[in-house]
Amino acid sequence: xxxxRATAVVSEPNVASDGTRARIRELLxxxxxxxxxxxxxxxxxxxxxxRRHLEAMRSAGLVAERECDRRAEGAKRGRxxxxxxxxxxxxxxxxxxxxxxxxxALRHLVEVGGRDAVRSFADAQVSALEDRCRSAMDGAGSDPxxxxxxxxxxxxxxxxxxxxxxxASGGQLCQRHCPVAHVAAEFPELCQAETEVIGRLVGSHVQxxxxxxxxxxxxxxxxxxxxxxxRVTG
Numbered sequence: 001x002x003x004x005r006a007t008a009v010v011s012e013p014n015v016a017s018d019g020t021r022a023r024i025r026e027l028l029x030x031x032x033x034x035x036x037x038x039x040x041x042x043x044x045x046x047x048x049x050x051r052r053h054l055e056a057m058r059s060a061g062l063v064a065e066r067e068c069d070r071r072a073e074g075a076k077r078g079r080x081x082x083x084x085x086x087x088x089x090x091x092x093x094x095x096x097x098x099x100x101x102x103x104x105a106l107r108h109l110v111e112v113g114g115r116d117a118v119r120s121f122a123d124a125q126v127s128a129l130e131d132r133c134r135s136a137m138d139g140a141g142s143d144p145x146x147x148x149x150x151x152x153x154x155x156x157x158x159x160x161x162x163x164x165x166x167x168a169s170g171g172q173l174c175q176r177h178c179p180v181a182h183v184a185a186e187f188p189e190l191c192q193a194e195t196e197v198i199g200r201l202v203g204s205h206v207q208x209x210x211x212x213x214x215x216x217x218x219x220x221x222x223x224x225x226x227x228x229x230x231r232v233t234g
Contacts (some may be wrong), residue, residue: 020045021053021062025090028063029176030161032217033085054084062090085217091177102183115189122193129158130197137201147202148173175219177212184213194220 020043024142027042034042040050057063063084097141109117136154140147148164152173155162161176182192191211199206210216 016051017056021057024050024057025062025086026054028084029091030163031064032174032176033083035081035083037081039084052091057090058084061087091181103186104184106187118187119189119193122189124186125190126193126197129194130201132158133197133201142203144202144204151198151201161181164182176217181212184211191219204210 016214023043024039027039031038034055036047036050039045039054040047042131043050054063054065058065064087065082065084067082106118106121109121133151133154136157137147137150140150145164152164152175155175159179160179162174164173165177180190188211191208191213195206195208207222208219209222210218210220212219
């Protein structure tokens with residue numbers, strides 16, 4: 001009798017897949033949510049290939065799927081388009097400026113000096129950010145959209161994955177990542193201080209409508225200017 005010996009096959013890590021999925025995470029972080037077709041165009045891959053990556057990421061708890069707003073997308077009749085966004089677990093993979101030690105320190109600060117002490121600390125923290133952004137915005141002029149674009153560039157350098165675009169109502173500045181989201185979830189004073197910085201930099205009274213710290217996909221700040229509306233989202 002001839003004996004056939006089985007040979008164990010050890011699979012190597014799929015470096016190409018890891019690289020593609022890292023790019024998908026970066027695109028979803030930057031844009032908030034994208035459809036398969038939009039991701040395929042950005043990655044220059046086939047839609048079936050992108051779907052396979054997204055399904056693997058969804059199984060790993062890294063992306064969430066939802067039906068697109070047909071009115072917003074201008075979708076035609078037929079099967080509703082689906083878009084994908086990062087889950088909180090995926091956001092955890094990006095660096096954060098504060099960790100559990102910062103939360104513990106702020107809790108101690110509350111015990112010692114109350115919430116006013118936390119607000120004072122938050123103001124001090126964003127002061128340096130304001131100075132850096134203001135310097136980066138030199139020469140942007142007084143036009144709200146031009147200032148929003150300059151602010152987006154400055155905030156991107158700070159890790160906020162920011163971008164700006166023109167809208168019929170004025171403009172929109174998107175900050176898709178918040179380096180302090182985990183701490184701000186417990187200490188909203190950080191968000192309040194940042195909102196006031198945005199107002200001073202843009203040169204208008206602003207109103208924060210949504211924040212990543214509260215579980216929203218982006219932080220959205222309404223900025224009225226010259227009779228038009230500018231939305232700052234982060």
